[in-house]
């Protein structure tokens with residue numbers, strides 16, 4: 459794409475290494491930064507593993523050729539000074555992001571776009587750690603795990619973000635072969651993580667209260683709802699530290715949720731998921747192992763109870779004008795690989811059944827986070843649907 463050839467990725471963890479891989483695959487020259495050599499070495503070996511999978515399938519030619527476009531550095535300032543576009547993918551803690559952005563402010567060339575892959579922290583707050591003249595260049599660019607497979611990028615506008623930075627992030631996402639969705643309001647968790655957090659928290663809370671078993675809810679997510687992963691399986695995949703940080707950051711900024719205790723317990727016990735070899739399931743060698751979930755386990759679970767909280771959040775986002783119905787549906791299809799949009803699920807079960815399920819959850823779990831959104835009640839009240847002319 460015009461004017462951008464060198465990309466600097468800050469943070470070589472789960473997301474950073476995947477973003478660097480995607481950029482190198484698309485012909486960009488990439489520098490990857492982290493604070494310790496062992497993190498950089500780990501990232502390079504994960505990228506090589508992934509490229510070898512792609513080469514085995516014939517999707518790409520030589521992994522070496524792609525790897526040759528990736529260099530690494532332990533020096534944030536020198537990495538930033540040579541870049542046209544920076545993508546920060548450091549841990550989800552505001553003090554970490556603010557420190558990085560203030561250093562980028564001093565070292566990046568004028569005009570460079572400073573994007574953050576944050577999934578839950580406000581772009582506006584992050585942008586306020588750079589000098590006033592640069593705030594317009596700070597934009598959200600939220601990828602999904604694994605970046606090499608997942609198609610969605612949420613491009614998020616903060617209060618100071620310029621049209622030029624939104625346009626540059628959008629164009630870069632396209633140049634990386636992704637499908638961007640613009641999130642026009644800087645709400646905590648944007649579109650996908652808000653919806654995903656509702657699904658994960660409800661599933662987890664039902665298990666915490668002993669209403670269902672873990673494998674039952676995961677089997678129902680996969681076999682009744684057709685999702686690629688169950689809630690506990692997905693939590694392992696994301697990492698309990700990342701998930702816990704995301705939920706805390708969102709709740710601290712007004713997201714109404716009583717977080718399920720099982721996530722925090724697993725984190726405190728060091729059961730972080732795939733990255734530590736064990737989360738809710740075992741992942742030998744810190745490689746994802748898909749749990750065997752017999753389809754018969756799904757029968758015990760009412761799938762509407764699992765999907766209704768996610769629909770409720772989507773209705774809120776639509777009613778508040780954060781994104782359109784079609785973009786919200788595109789976001790869950792491409793960001794979570796759901797087989798259908800969240801409003802398509804709502805219509806499949808019926809808005810009235812969704813509202814009743816939310817009322818049941820309020821009773822079972824005793825939290826007002828399940829209070830049905832006025833938009834669902836309004837549509838259910840007139841016997842309507844989210845797609846009045848049939849499935850999107």
Ligand code: CAA
Nearest residue numbers: 508511512577601602603604606607686687696793794795
């Ligand atoms: N690199 C290259 N290839 C990869 C890969 C990687 N990193 N990861 C998976 N693959 C390949 C596998 O090799 C496999 O290839 P074949 O089909 O040719 O064998 C293929 O992808 C499918 O993988 P698996 O068979 O291991 O497992 P799967 O069928 O379950 O697919 C998945 C894996 C694509 C990850 C799928 O499970 C999925 O879509 N899960 C949902 C993921 C999701 O929701 N991500 C978003 C998380 S939220 C987030 O990221 C935001 C945040 O801020 C936390």
